[in-house]
Amino acid sequence: MIRHLVVRRGHYSGQKMLAFVTTRPKVFRIDQIIAKITEAFPSVVSIIQNINDKNTNAIFGKEFRTLYGQDTITDRMLGNDYEISAQSFYQVNTEMAENLYQTAIDFSDLNSDSIVIDAYSGIGTIGLSFAKQVKEVYGVEVIETAVEDAKKYRRSKSFD
The missing domain is CATH 2.40.50.1070 (OB fold (Dihydrolipoamide Acetyltransferase, E2P))
Incomplete structure (x- = not known):
């Protein structure tokens, strides 16, 4: 059934x-x-x-x-390509999420010494959107497939 x-x-x-x-x-x-x-x-x-x-x-x-x-399927958000599993969290309204994330980046007072913690990170779209501007990004997530999807992205972009 x-x-x-x-x-x-x-x-x-x-x-x-x-x-x-x-x-x-x-x-x-x-x-x-x-x-x-x-x-x-x-x-x-x-x-x-x-x-x-x-x-x-x-x-x-x-x-x-x-x-x-x-x-998985693939999609792009703020210039980053992601692999998305069935169980992984990914924003359903991509354009609105991009606007929201870009606004957060624009209004944040972050620099190359900053550390970002992306709590309940899903596949890491928020934290990884900040990755180019900051020293480190930490994602916190309990869904194993989402963590694996985030790791795939990180490896593909040669993040540590």
């Missing part, structure tokens, strides 16, 4: 991810469903299954499976 369908879209990339949250590992005719979706919507580059058999208000369970395409 499908409990939830989570749709993610990269604002600038146009890439789409569908994440089916199911109560059981086996989904009836999933191959046919995937074929119909990808034929009708070529911008879908990722279809993920998450299994959550718990009777709670949590959307995602612990087990993720990539059924089609990539594990």
